[in-house]
Amino acid sequence: MQPSGILETALYVTDVEAAAQFYGGLLGLEVILRAGDESVFFRCGSGVLILFNANKLKDRPKGGLPIPSHGATGPGHVCFSATRDEIASWKSHLEVHGVAIESEFDWPNGAHSLYFRDPSGNSIEFAEPKLWNLQ
Secondary structure: OOOOOOOEEEEEEOOHHHHHHHHHHHOOOEEEEEEOOOEEEEEEOOEEEEEEEHHHHHOOOOOOOOOOOOOOOOOOEEEEEOOHHHHHHHHHHHHHOOOOEEEEEEOOOOOEEEEEEOOOOOEEEEEOHHHHOOO
16 A cells, blocks of 8 residues: 555644745745634645744644644755746746755756745745656
């Protein structure tokens, strides 16, 4: 047996409002659920990107839904799929909005990647699907 795909990905942020503006406003992801300053859920293709307030997870009261505790420390990483032309457009869009490009390069297999940071310091990447032979 093998999973058929990734349904959701979570990043942990220090400011849910700033993150919501970054991912929803700047990156254009559709908000599908918001829980105050604790979390925000975005549709991304056939999956969901969840942003959790890292500090609120620690203070979560016991009870409620039977979800095991989870979280991470330090910067996380997520990579969005994009064509080479889309990556060039994203680079221009990000620069116009004052987002510093951390790195941009071609992998040995010819795939192109662009890296930058969200307001909480998470590493965000746009890469061509051929990076993982997914074309």
